[in-house]
Amino acid sequence: MVGLLGLMSLQLVAIRGNASSRSFSTAVAIAQEKLETVEFLPFGNLSTAAEVNATNVSPWNASGFTTQFTRNTTVTTVVAATGVPITTVLVDVSWPDQTIVGFNHHVKMWTAVTQ
Numbered sequence: 001m002v003g004l005l006g007l008m009s010l011q012l013v014a015i016r017g018n019a020s021s022r023s024f025s026t027a028v029a030i031a032q033e034k035l036e037t038v039e040f041l042p043f044g045n046l047s048t049a050a051e052v053n054a055t056n057v058s059p060w061n062a063s064g065f066t067t068q069f070t071r072n073t074t075v076t077t078v079v080a081a082t083g084v085p086i087t088t089v090l091v092d093v094s095w096p097d098q099t100i101v102g103f104n105h106h107v108k109m110w111t112a113v114t115q
Contacts, residue, residue: 020098023067027093027107030069034091035111043115046087050075069095087113 038049054071070093077087090110097103 023095023098023105024107026067027069027095027105028109030071031091031093031107031109034071034073035089035109038089038111038113043085043087043113046077046089046113047075049073049089067095067098069093084114089113 034049038046041049051071051073054073055068072092072094074090074092075087076090077085079085088110089112090108093107094104097105
């Protein structure tokens with residue numbers, strides 16, 4: 001009987017680990033998709049990629065994936081010492097933890113673009 005209870009707890013840990021991996025993989029895909037969109041924008045239009053608290057950005061929401069992802073994209077342009085403008089695009093995807101109330105996970109990816 002004790003062995004079965006131990007086996008059940010291991011099964012719960014495995015299920016939670018799978019759900020966590022799925023959420024992390026989804027967040028990476030959401031951030032990557034945004035960066036690929038930015039890649040094809042003209043340099044002068046990069047600022048249009050900025051967004052704040054874009055929700056329901058998961059490509060799998062329609063198939064019953066209940067985790068709500070939020071994406072924030074920050075676009076910053078600076079002029080390097082050489083006089084060349086450099087624009088950085090930071091994508092931050094977050095989602096709530098399924099077991100710790102009030103805790104959010106984050107995946108951050110960025111790229112730099114020059115003219």
